[in-house]
Amino acid sequence: MSKFRRKKGKGLQAINTSSLPDIVFMLLFFFMVATTMRETEVQVQVKVPEATEVKKLEKKSLVSYIYIGRPVAHVARMYGTEPLIQLNDKLVSEEGIPYESLQDFVLFEREKLPEADKNKMVMSLRIDENISMGKVDDVKQALKRAKALIINYSARKEYREQGRQR
């Protein structure tokens, strides 16, 4: 009996926390390696469609993003709710077909790449699934003219059962 009583009397022992920083640093390094910096604020709502044949986009440095979708709430107050195009982080506010802006955008982005990679530039099209193809076709025509021919239709991975689903 006296054994137990003695322990109780000493009270709670402090937990040794000297390894806590190590644990947290480990977590920190994990997140630093596994994630990428959020570079652009997307000002249009984009819900990309699902597809089964998607592949990972490699070499992020070669990729430029084109977003097409309806503006998010705080942007919609300025520009209305019609679908807009965003090039990397710049919102194209003009009406109609932004051939000029797209051409400039492609030239600007191509200029940033090293000489050897200039023809490997990938345009990632992040387009909302409810946008009509007219707008998409216009962008594709403009990209064709600007000779940015490698495009990537951004899509989420869709897992389908073997066999067919209806």
Add this chain to the structure above:
Amino acid sequence: MARSTPEVNGGSLADIAFLLLIFFLVTTTMDIDTGITRLLPPEPEEDQETEVQVNKRNVLVVLLNRSDLLMVGGEVMDRLDLKEKTVEFFTNPMNSVDLPVMEDTEVQFPPGSSSLLPPDGMWRGQVSKGVISLQNDRSTTYGKYLQVQNELVAAVNTLRNDFCKLYFDKEYDALNTANPIEEEIQTGIRKIYKMNISESAPKNIGGRN
């Protein structure tokens, strides 16, 4: 002997690390970009007026109208039947006269890479001359368009994968392009099953808008 330096209090180290951790949690994203990569056809030269004559049987017209209805080769079709149809179109298993011409072709693979190929690695067989013409209306929704695009790509990928498994006992996607032999295999398979999907200039299909 020098005075011993007082020990640094490490108690706040955890707090600092937590702060950094939370900063990274907030400012970074984890999503990996995935998508379907396609090549746009180059813009034709100004003076070049090319009207390529293609045999009618070599073309499969895939039409998406403004109400997102799919028509393949003249008949209305469900999206999920498209893959099968495309595979049939590209292989022409029954040697039908309505499906594309199969052309005798030789494709060079690395010698000795497969037991099913002759020792010099030359594949002799038939390659389809088929082209898929994908057409859409300006009012077609993008989601539907991509689904159709996906089915077409899926069909070609299946054919490539089956060939790769049969001859090289490997998934097509698992081929490592950094390895010159496997890259040659991939190039060879691409010659046999081409991604022949043409997209015509957009137009309004179905009259009134």
